Amino acid sequence: MRELVIGTRKSHLAMTQSNWVRSQLLEHHPYLSIELEKIITKGDKVLDVTLSKVGGKGLFVKEIEQALLDEQIDLAVHSLKDMPAELPTGLIIGCVPIREDVRDCFLSRDGLTLEELPTGSVVGTSSLRRQAQILAIRPDLVVEPIRGNIDTRIAKLRDGKFDAIILAVSGLKRLNLCDEISEYLSTASMLPAVGQGALAIECREEDHEIRKLLSAIHDHATGNAVRAERAFLQAIEGSCHLPVAGFGVWENNKVQLTGLVASPTGKSVIKGIEIGTDPVAVGKKLAQKLMEQGAKEILAMV
Known part of the structure; x- marks a missing residue:
């Protein structure tokens, strides 16, 4: 029996995604033994400033990728939209499973849609992509940065710190939180991030055994x-x-x-x-x- 270790961030969403990948691999390769290794990334620690100001996407993957290079783990599960365009030498995206809903969605305290939100309302997002597209549609709104996992962001909305927030539908679906959604934003009005809704399973380029196992869920x-x-x-x-x-x-x-x-x-x-x-x-x-x-x-x- 081959024993595999999957590296993952420790957030509820990251663990849910990694457990889903584990179940998919076991469905195709029931003889495997697969464990999860929680790894804390810089992106999980630095929560008081926007990503664009502290290093961007790599904040959520660098420590996990180092564990891969050091052979402490065999593969890693990432949200593909968190992956920088270029990967470290020796690592590849071994497979991309079937994609979840790619859309963004709008959550507001009063159940209002983006169009219905009053002038001057505060919308929370730390994504410059979302900020730009929201302001293109509603330049009369105020966009403020918000960090933290999905549960934290929803709690900040409920506490009145924001009138609305924007999140990826895929994360809410994976956590069974779609009841929180006030409005699904079409890709025509809110074009998603590169890789949004998709998972990237990263592995070492030379590990052909792992790459063959991963091909079953690509x-x-x-x-x-x-x-x-x-x-x-x-x-x-x-x-x-x-x-x-x-x-x-x-x-x-x-x-x-x-x-x-x-x-x-x-x-x-x-x-x-x-x-x-x-x-x-x-x-x-x-x-x-x-x-x-x-x-x-x-x-x-x-």
């Missing part, structure tokens, strides 16, 4: 869609420092990728679509197109 359509999104992100040099969004759909052997670059104020928004059979080429082409349409100037100002 979803081809999700994998191709997020490859296009991540190629777009890498070409645009996107991170938590920049309001960048990307969403791909793989159908009929083609990916349709929608991308967005915006100013944090929401006053400038560049958006486009690219379609093709090569996910990476599509991502790079869309990035180039948006840069030529003015995204380069927006990014230079941020």
Whole structure:
């Protein structure tokens, strides 16, 4: 019996996602013995400032990736949207399971929708991507940063510190908290983060046994869609420092990728679509197109 150790953050959502991956692997490989190893990341410790000011996405993965490189764990489960565009040498995304709902959602204390929220209401989000798109729709609202896990953010909303908050639908679904949602935001009005709703199972590149085990739970359509999104992100040099969004759909052997670059104020928004059979080429082409349409100037100002 092969004994595997999955590295994970210790939050309720991270543990739920890692336990789901464990169950999927055991369903295909019942002879395995799989344990979870909780790892505290810098992103879990630094909760009083926005991610863009303290290092961006890598805050949630660096310690876990080091444990992988040190062979303390065999694989790691991440929310794909937390993964930087470039991975450390020696590590790869071994598989991407089927994607959950990609949308963002709106939670308000009084059950109001984004359109119904009174002028001057305070909306909590630490995502520049969400901030830019909210202000593009409702420039009369006030956006304030909010950190912490899902339960913490919902508690802050209930305590009256915010009139509304924005969260990913996928996390609420995985935690059975969809009753908290006041409004589902369409991808047309709120383009999701690159990789949103998808999990990334990271492993060592040379560990071919693990890679073979992971292939059983890889979803081809999700994998191709997020490859296009991540190629777009890498070409645009996107991170938590920049309001960048990307969403791909793989159908009929083609990916349709929608991308967005915006100013944090929401006053400038560049958006486009690219379609093709090569996910990476599509991502790079869309990035180039948006840069030529003015995204380069927006990014230079941020």
